[in-house]
Amino acid sequence: MTVDPRAGRPRASSRETLAEAACELFLEQGYEATSIADIATRAGVSRSSFFNYFSSKGDILWAAFDERVDVAIAALAADDATPARDILMAIADDFAPDSLALAVANATVMGLDDELEGERALRQARLARAIADRAHRDGLPRLRAEVQGAAGAGAVLAAVWQWAHAGAGQADLGPVVAEALDAAPVGEPPTVRQLRVVVQAPDFEDTLTFYRDVLGMPQAEAYEAEGGARVAILDAGRATLELANSAQVAFIDRVETDGIASDRIRIALEVGDTSGVAERLAAGGARLEATPRETPWRSLNARLRGPADLQLTLFQELGPA
Structure with a gap:
């Protein structure tokens, strides 16, 4: 008799169920060899139901993180009152170990090294642009703002990777992000934004x-x-x-x-x-x-x-x- 690997698991289609099924399959047979149909079958849902929750196979890994990054980017663009560092720290608030952390920690086994690096670069670039634009509005010259953006975004992604490799369930992400941002400060604009020499000129x-x-x-x-x-x-x-x-x-x-x-x-x-x-x-x-x-x-x-x-x-x- 064939045993249903999903026996005892709720049959309701949910993001968590699909993500769990996908990670099981990635570990068993690798990322490239796993199809969306395979994931839907393992989760006990139809292939069309998959797209109610995810736009692609890769989206399974990044969806939760992307939601937080989208919120941060919107806040950096619209909320000039909240320090940029605080906005970036909010990405880590109550961030529970998920498919991304599991994939980072098991990237080689899952055959995901290249996939993760490419997707990481795309998200790092989006976040860097938002940080740089905010820093420039806050008074930093464009070059310094671009450098601050690259450093800040790199710090956030590096912290996620460090947290995942250290055992994501063993510690909160927040302190790791804070340590990373300390190494690449992102925050308040300089107190003095311009030096102006005022000269009295009678002629x-x-x-x-x-x-x-x-x-x-x-x-x-x-x-x-x-x-x-x-x-x-x-x-x-x-x-x-x-x-x-x-x-x-x-x-x-x-x-x-x-x-x-x-x-x-x-x-x-x-x-x-x-x-x-x-x-x-x-x-x-x-x-x-x-x-x-x-x-x-x-x-x-x-x-x-x-x-x-x-x-x-x-x-x-x-x-x-």
Whole structure:
């Protein structure tokens, strides 16, 4: 007499029943050799019933995880109040061992190594895009946002794999995701989103012409107010704040100018051709304080005094010797 392998199991078609049947078959005969018809037969349901729960054979493994990722992606796009890290941590909330964890832990036996890696990459890319877009909206430059997105998504998927290999039923997924995100921080935008140097320029037109037209800093914004008030905001590329103690300032002055003292605040501008830009600025109204010279840290520096009494350092990164 043939014994029904599903004897004693409820005959009701359900996602859990189909998933259990599929994993049994993947372990017994491999993923590629198992058909949807095989899974439906083992589960005791019709083939058409299979598609009430899953769109494909691979969907059996990923459906529960995909639902959580879809929720996270929607939240990253719509909920700017909740920190991105908290949204990613929610993927792990009450995440019980399922078909995906079993497949990851038994990928070689099931013949699933290539299948899982390919599907993992697709989900990692979707999640990375959502994290990056959120980070960019939060104020990170696009490149840094893309890196943060890739790191955050990679951390989540790496945590799932680590959790599965360690024995998914032995620990919660949440602490593993938290540890992974600690290694690839995803979270709040920086407190300071832009450095803006505000300069009082009594000779406004000449100063604007020099920095915008001669030096070549594009005008990003301009405003006027009552009483002849005017302001122009020029784009200076990436902004940083360099803090130096007195000994460092004296050292830089010796290297860059043969000892001409720096102002308390000096504006340093990275350019592609220090000599050419210095010559152009001198011709446009700046006073050359120190001619271009190579520094020990492989940059070509020149110092000038520009309109509005700004002390300027031009520096060109020369790269390795």
